[in-house]
Amino acid sequence: GDSVTQMEGPVTLSEEAFLTINCTYTATGYPSLFWYVQYPGEGLQLLLKATKADDKGSNKGFEATYRKETTSFHLEKGSVQVSDSAVYFCALLPTGFQKLVFGTGTRLLVSP
Amino acid sequence: EAGVVQSPRYKIIEKKQPVAFWCNPISGHNTLYWYLQNLGQGPELLIRYENEEAVDDSQLPKDRFSAERLKGVDSTLKIQPAELGDSAVYLCASSADRGSYEQYFGPGTRLTVT
Numbered sequence: 001g002d003s004v005t006q007m008e009g010p011v012t013l014s015e016e017a018f019l020t021i022n023c024t025y026t027a028t029g030y031p032s033l034f035w036y037v038q039y040p041g042e043g044l045q046l047l048l049k050a051t052k053a054d055d056k057g058s059n060k061g062f063e064a065t066y067r068k069e070t071t072s073f074h075l076e077k078g079s080v081q082v083s084d085s086a087v088y089f090c091a092l093l094p095t096g097f098q099k100l101v102f103g104t105g106t107r108l109l110v111s112p
Numbered sequence: 113e114a115g116v117v118q119s120p121r122y123k124i125i126e127k128k129q130p131v132a133f134w135c136n137p138i139s140g141h142n143t144l145y146w147y148l149q150n151l152g153q154g155p156e157l158l159i160r161y162e163n164e165e166a167v168d169d170s171q172l173p174k175d176r177f178s179a180e181r182l183k184g185v186d187s188t189l190k191i192q193p194a195e196l197g198d199s200a201v202y203l204c205a206s207s208a209d210r211g212s213y214e215q216y217f218g219p220g221t222r223l224t225v226t
Binding site: 004032034036041042043044045046049051089091093098099100102103104105 | 115116143152153154155156157160168203205207213214215216217218219220
């Protein structure tokens with residue numbers, strides 16, 4: 001079945017460091033891919049998305065590129081801030097379905 | 113624009129008791145989802161509604177869980193009786209229509225069963 005695998009956390013970084021959170025997926029067809037972020041005490045928010053191969057999603061300095069050849073959608077940010085501390089979820093929406101499939105989440109901790 | 117509203121935010125009950133969660137989606141959103149999020153895990157879909165019709169309830173444990181969306185707007189998820197293993201966060205989300213990629217999530221209800 002469809003699945004998403006994320007790197008385990010927590011990821012601990014100093015402010016202004018470069019961030020990469022790895023995400024790979026297994027799915028048939030051409031799923032849409034998403035990164036959601038969950039700040040403490042809040043619901044999930046869509047951070048960025050990509051709907052076809054080679055698309056790059058970007059928002060708030062975060063980027064991820066849909067790589068079909070490696071079935072990956074890694075999240076990157078050039079310079080993290082303390083306010084980026086949150087849990088990040090990679091997710092896919094299978095072709096023809098409305099059911100998001102989430103990874104287990106990666107907690108990011110950014111220290112000043 | 114108001115977001116997805118859920119209540120209560122927190123609930124503590126004893127096992128074997130009933131509990132209900134309420135969700136009001138974003139105005140105009142026809143599709144409503146209930147997800148279960150266990151600690152340290154990603155959300156998993158329990159049920160999806162298109163207007164008042166439950167179109168995907170394959171993951172809903174129907175022996176103790178039930179849901180309704182009578183007028184195609186707000187929705188209630190119920191557990192009766194609750195078990196210790198039901199302790200989790202219950203998330204509600206909505207999207208504009210069937211073809212929409214983006215789901216908007218509420219803050220969730222954290223349930224603790226003692």
